[in-house]
Amino acid sequence: MSFEDLAYDVFQKRCPSRSALEHVTGKWAVLVLGALAQGPARFGALRRRVDGVSEKMLSQTLQTLERDGFVHREVHRPIPPHVEYSLTPLGRDTAVHLMALVGFLEERMDEVVQARADHDRRDGKAAAGMPEAQ
Template identity: 60%
Template structure:
């Protein structure tokens, strides 16, 4: 079993600390772990997608939110935007190597959550029953 101390060993040597209010890593973490950021990275993990393909894949995201999310992820160096000089214009989005590393970790979390939903739903039912 890995202890918390083993997991955090060497973290004090890092130049960034997401728990510090002014640390720039906090904004990137928010972009990655926000609802639309995580789903967008997860969708792009499967391969390059055009904007509307991505919008259909990330069910429920508005055009405006997807656009803002993609801009933030592109700014953070996680997503690459490739505009093709065609008529009509074609824009493809894909993960950068950094984005792929983040998406791999997110995919593991997504699979864990999906695989644990029976337990989660049972816990919710117990919680709600106890408060009814």
Template identity: 60%
Template sequence: MTTQEERDLPYDVFSRACPSRGTLEHVTGRWGALTLGALYEGRFRFNELRRRVDGVSEKMLSQTLHALERDGLVHREAQPTNPPRVDYELTPLGREVAGRLIALIEYLEGSMDQVLAARERYDGRVA
């Protein structure tokens, strides 16, 4: 739970006690970044999202979505249907954060030839 004292302090992610550090971990962790990136494409049901984020387990996706929802980045909407339908989408804050992540993802994807060449040079020196 966030205290008034925590809200009154200036936020500094480099400070061990700063609450922004936890959010940064949720956003930049492997599954958080991929989940936000996928949700940037639109609204998904849980299993659709799991298929889109290839390799994530059901447990990890569930934990990731809970953390992102708690941080106010993801909205979860349960439909009272049979069977139950649950949809996930980005909040306005989540959309802003995901947009910045998408820019980084696109930059990295566009730079992979350089990265792979650097890895090859490095591995040649180490071997």
């Protein structure tokens, strides 16, 4: 892909694609889009699926993703009324790419864990005044 051929330029400070990128790549957004890729869900089900997200963060994330056109919010009026969230076509396409990245990272986590351990070991030696291993 050549960025020169695109109508938007994420590398420019005021480009609207930069905020959209920020919105879909935030930790909670990736997890919400991934959860909704499995099918429509109500707020409580999403909160249980996305372990650790607060009600406030989930609500803000859903509102942002809805505003950007990635998530559809539907209010069902039977008694009691409830709200269901689902991905729009844009949201589905985006989730495919994000889940590919998540899958890639999970496949390579052994390397990440090792790199972290190596870094922390070197950093710990440097902090203790020890020379780094060559």
